[in-house]
Amino acid sequence: MNPSIEKLYQIAQKEKRTIIGLMSGTSLDGLDVALCEFTGSGDQTTVVLKEFLTIPFESQTKSEIRSVFAQQNIDFPKLCMLNPWIGRLHGKMVNRCLKTWGMKSDDVDLIASHGQTVMHMPKRLHKNELFPDSTLQIGDADHLANETGILTLSDFRQKHCAAGGEGAPLALYGDYLLFSSKQENRVLINIGGIANFTFLPSTGDFSKVFATDTGPGNTLIDAFTQKHFDKAFDENAIIAKRGQLSIELLDTLLEHEYFTQSVPKTTGPELFNLDYVKKAIAESGVEISKEDILHTLCHFTAKSLTQEIKRSVNLEPDTVIYLSGGGMHNPLLVELIKQELPNVHVKIMNVLGVSGDAKEAVLFAALANETLAGQGFISPNNSEERFFMGKISLPL
Numbered sequence: 001m002n003p004s005i006e007k008l009y010q011i012a013q014k015e016k017r018t019i020i021g022l023m024s025g026t027s028l029d030g031l032d033v034a035l036c037e038f039t040g041s042g043d044q045t046t047v048v049l050k051e052f053l054t055i056p057f058e059s060q061t062k063s064e065i066r067s068v069f070a071q072q073n074i075d076f077p078k079l080c081m082l083n084p085w086i087g088r089l090h091g092k093m094v095n096r097c098l099k100t101w102g103m104k105s106d107d108v109d110l111i112a113s114h115g116q117t118v119m120h121m122p123k124r125l126h127k128n129e130l131f132p133d134s135t136l137q138i139g140d141a142d143h144l145a146n147e148t149g150i151l152t153l154s155d156f157r158q159k160h161c162a163a164g165g166e167g168a169p170l171a172l173y174g175d176y177l178l179f180s181s182k183q184e185n186r187v188l189i190n191i192g193g194i195a196n197f198t199f200l201p202s203t204g205d206f207s208k209v210f211a212t213d214t215g216p217g218n219t220l221i222d223a224f225t226q227k228h229f230d231k232a233f234d235e236n237a238i239i240a241k242r243g244q245l246s247i248e249l250l251d252t253l254l255e256h257e258y259f260t261q262s263v264p265k266t267t268g269p270e271l272f273n274l275d276y277v278k279k280a281i282a283e284s285g286v287e288i289s290k291e292d293i294l295h296t297l298c299h300f301t302a303k304s305l306t307q308e309i310k311r312s313v314n315l316e317p318d319t320v321i322y323l324s325g326g327g328m329h330n331p332l333l334v335e336l337i338k339q340e341l342p343n344v345h346v347k348i349m350n351v352l353g354v355s356g357d358a359k360e361a362v363l364f365a366a367l368a369n370e371t372l373a374g375q376g377f378i379s380p381n382n383s384e385e386r387f388f389m390g391k392i393s394l395p396l
Contacts, residue, residue, distance in 0.1 A: 002394070004151060004394040004395065005394075007151065008151060008372070008392070011109045011110060011151070011372060012372045012373045014109070015039065016037055016038065016039050017037070017038045017039075017109045017110065017369060017372070017373065018035070018036070018037055018038075018050075018107065018108050018109045018110075019036050019037075019038055019108070019109060019110045019111070019112055019365040019368055019369055020033060020034065020035055020036070020094060020097075020108055020110070020111045020112070020150070020365065021033075021034040021036060021112045021114075021361035021362050021363070021364045021365030021366075021368070022034075022090060022094070022111065022112065022113045022114055022361060022364065023114045023360040023361040023364060024057075024090075024114065024115070024116045024139075025117075025192040025193050025360065026069075026070075026117060026192065026193025026194060026219055026268065026269055027192055027193045027218055027219065027222055027233075027326060028057060028062050028065055028066070028069075029054065029056065029057065029232075029326065030054045030055050030056040030057045031054065031055045031057070031090055031093050032052070032053075032054050032357070032358060032360065032361040033051075033052065033053050033054070033055060033093065033094060033097045033361065034049060034051075034052050034358045034361035034362045034365060035049070035050045035051035035052070035097070035101065035103075035108075036048065036049055036050065036362055036365045036366075037050055038365070038366070038369040038373075040373075041369060041370055041373045041374030041375070042177070042370070042374050042375055043177070043180070043204075045177045045178060045366065045369065045370070045374075047178055047354070047362060047365070047366065049353070049354050049355065049358055049362060051097070051101050052355055052357070052358040052361070053097050053100065054357065055093040055096065055097070061089065064078075064082060064085075065082070065086075065116060065118070068082060068118050069117075069118050069119075069269070070118070070119060070120075070268065070269040070270045070273065079118070079138070082118075082138055083138040083139065083140045084140045084143045086115070086116050086138050086139035086140075087138075087139045087140035087141060087142070087143030087144040087147070088143045088144070088147050089139075090113065090139050090144050090147075091143065091144040091145075091146070091147025091148045092147060094111065094144075094147075094148050094150075095147065095148060098148075105148055105149040105150050106149075108148075108150050109150075109151070110150065110151050110152070110153060110368055110369075110372065111144065111145070111148065111150050111151070111152040111153070111368075112152075112153050112154075112156075112364045112365045112367060112368035112369075112390070113139060113141055113144055113152055113153070113154040113364070114137065114154075114156065114360075114361075114364050115137030115138055115139035115141075115154055115155065116137060116138050116139050117135065117136070117137050117268070118136055118137070118138055119134075119135065119136045119268075119270065120135045120136075120167065120168065120266065120267075120268035120270060121133075121134045121135065121136075121270065122134070122135075122166040122167070122168075122265075122266050122267075123166075124166075124258075124261065124265060124266075125267070125270060125271060132161065133161045133165070133166045133167060134161060134167070135157045135158070135161060135166075135167035135168065137154075137155065137157060139154070141153070141154035141155070141391065141393035142393045144393070145393040145394060145395040146395055146396050148395070149395045149396075150395060151392070151393070151394060151395065152392075152393040152395075153367075153368040153371060153372075153390035153391065153392055153393075154390060154391055154393060155390065155391045156170060156364060156367055156389040156390050157170065157389075158391070159387060159388065159389045159390070159391075160380065160387075160389060162387075163379045163380055163381070163382075163385075163387040164379060164380045164381030164382065165380035165381070166264075166265070166266040167266065168196075168213065168266040169190075169196040169198075169211045169212065169213055169264070169266060170211075170363070170364075170367065170389070171188070171190060171196060171198050171211050171360070171363055172198050172209060172210065172211035172264075173363075173366075173367060173370070173377050173389075174362070174363030174364070174366040174367055175188050175198040175200060175209075175211065175363065176198075176200060176206060176209050177366050177370065178354070178362070178363070178366055179200060179322075179352055180200050180204055180209075181200065181202060182202055182204060183202065183318075184202055184318045184319065184320050185199070185200065185201055185202050185313075185316055185318055185319040185320070186198075186199075186200040186202075186319070186320055186321075186322060187199055187200075187309060187313060187319060187320070187321045187322070187344075188200065188321075188322050188324065188349070189305065189309075189321060189322065189323050189324070189325075189337075190217075190324045190325040190359065190360065191217040191218060191301070191305075191323065191324075191325040191326065191327025191328060191330075191333065192217050192218065192325045192326060192327070192360065193216075193217055193218055193219040193222075193268075193269065194213050194215070194216060194217050194219060194267060194268055194269075194272075195213065195214045195215060195216065195217035195301060195304070195305045195325075195327065196211060196212060196213045196214060196217075197211065197212065197214065197305070197308075197309060198210070198211040199211070199312070199313050202318065206378060207383070210263060210264050210312075211264060212263035212264040212265055212266075212308065212312070213264075213265060213266045213267050213268075214304050214305045214308040214309075215258065215259065215267060215272060215300075215301070215304035215305065215308075216272040216297075216300065216301050216304065217301055217305075217325065217326075217327050218233070218301070218325075218326050218327050218330075219269050219272060219273070220272055220273070220274070220276075220277060220297045220300065220301070221233070221234060221240070221294065221297050221298060221301065221330075221333075222234075223269075223273065223274050224274065224277065224290075224293065224294055224297060225239065225294065227274065228290045228294075229290070229294075233326075234294065234330070236329075236330075236331055237298065237330050237331055237332035237333065239291060239294055240291070240294045240295045240297075240298050240332050241295070241332055242291045242295075243289060243290075243291030243292040243293070243294055243295030243296070244288075244291075244292050244295060245292075245295060245296055245299055246284070246286050246288050246292055246293075246296045248284040248285070248286050249280060249281060249284045249286050249288065249293070249296050250296050250299050250300060250303065251284070252280040252281075252283050252284040253276075253277070253280045253296075253297075253300045254300070254303065254304060256271075256276075258271065259304060259307070259308070263308065263312050277293070277297070281293070295332075298330070298332050298333050298336060299336060301327070301333060302333055302336035302337050302340060303336075303340065305337065306337055306340035306341055307340075309321075309341070310340075310341075315341070315343070315344055317343075319344055319345075320344070320345045320346075320347060321337075321341065321344055321345065321346045321347065322347050322348070322349045322351070322352060322356075323337075323346065323347070323348055323349060323356060324348075324349035324356035324357070324359040324360070325356065325357075325359070325360070326357075328348055328349070328356050334346070367389050367390060368390055370388070371388040371389055371390045376388045377389075
């Protein structure tokens with residue numbers, strides 16, 4: 001028997017599994033690396049976050065990814081070369097983390113790699129009946145596995161598309177495994193490049209659980225800040241706080257049909273980008289400062305997020321909202337969310353035992369744990385079928 005296959009079988013039988021979750025989102029800040037210890041599977045899954053680091057991307061890495069990221073026309077040879085390059089880069093970053101933590105590759109059972117999204121194209125966006133829902137993440141896991149010497153699961157979103165979903169948001173599955181509660185209804189908001197939320201009813205009824213993207217998270221705020229203020233992001237919303245809300249621009253930004261489509265739904269920077277903002281400014285006819293635009297973009301994220309929550313979730317008195325992702329560090333954004341949801345408790349994810357910054361990396365580790373040791377998940381379009389996510393890459 002292939003020794004790696006035998007090792008995979010042995011890992012699945014272990015009482016506890018050490019899994020590293022990797023996440024690099026649309027914000028391109030860096031690679032989130034979460035060292036997790038899992039026990040059990042399904043609704044008996046428990047996780048302890050042992051270590052967490054974010055390894056920032058160098059400017060060249062960001063530039064290389066942006067050259068193909070959500071672009072209509074790209075240098076195709078560049079995309080081909082980036083796929084293994086990103087895989088090796090992520091592997092080197094994992095090795096750096098292991099050295100920092102005083103660990104060896106043999107101390108880790110598995111890596112769960114999200115990869116780097118470069119295009120997300122659900123049918124609701126491409127509207128071509130010939131083609132299915134599609135998404136593309138690069139960072140080849142064979143190269144990552146060889147770089148680290150650790151078995152690797154990757155390409156989770158492809159199986160979701162194959163099973164009838166849109167490839168996102170996948171938080172639904174990990175959130176249900178790790179954060180369901182019988183004491184309260186929970187809405188878990190993640191504000192990365194794109195904002196999404198998961199609704200977890202206190203009944204534990206999976207048929208009532210759902211997750212959906214709501215629109216832009218940090219993607220427009222960060223892109224506008226980078227272009228017009230030469231900063232990676234608006235730290236503590238200092239620039240945005242200097243501006244004022246333009247009702248006319250906000251209303252125009254919210255006019256897209258996406259915001260009236262039923263949930264669950266997905267989106268990305270392919271739709272919500274600076275061209276979208278430029279068009280909205282022209283259509284609204286406003287003449288405002290760049291600070292006012294940035295301030296209004298914060299309102300746009302908060303409004304599109306909270307209006308979907310109010311439309312889709314019965315916010316009973318015991319409902320609690322938990323925030324994660326980079327947006328939880330934006331004080332203006334958090335305050336706007338609280339203003340839109342005045343009768344709901346809003347807390348930071350950390351109180352549930354997992355850092356809000358690490359949550360997405362932890363969730364992909366949870367998906368890998370379920371694929372290896374669990375019974376899988378209900379198919380997105382067939383309650384009688386179950387499916388598992390992730391392709392397996394064996395190290396040399």
